[in-house]
Amino acid sequence: MTGLELAKKLYDSFEKDDIPGVLSCLADDIEWVLNGPSSIPYFGTFRGKEAVQKFFARVAAEEEILQFAAEQFIDGGDSVAVVGREHCRARATGKEFKVRWTHVFDCRDGKIVRWREFIDTAPMATAYQG
Helix, strand or coil, X not given: CCHHHHHHXXXXXXXXCCHHHHHCCEEEXXXXXXXXXXXXCCCEEEECHHHHHHHHHHHHHHEEEEEEEEEEEEEECCEEEEEEEEEEEXXXXXXXXXXXXXXXXXXXXXXXXXXXXXXXXXXXXXXXCC
């Protein structure tokens, strides 16, 4: 499976709330990276499928996803960039935020080995501040 096919399969699985489907796209030693302020409770670096599964559980506990859309896929062979947006509500405060993001996938041997998110964290941090 190509990097582009893997990225599309991952988003398709995520939209169906099929986390096992998402995890099936990942290498066992996946590095999953979200850089940002500690006020966003699920940011950090996660290594391995079990850690990524815990990441998704934490996101579900912390946020209600009102809209999530991957809008553009940029095929770079073993590296794929995806540009999109989301609209969410922080469960702790009830505050909503809208952000745009770019996700970068690095693939090897038919699996995603590294995923990185680049996002405007300011609206998120504001929503998480009570």
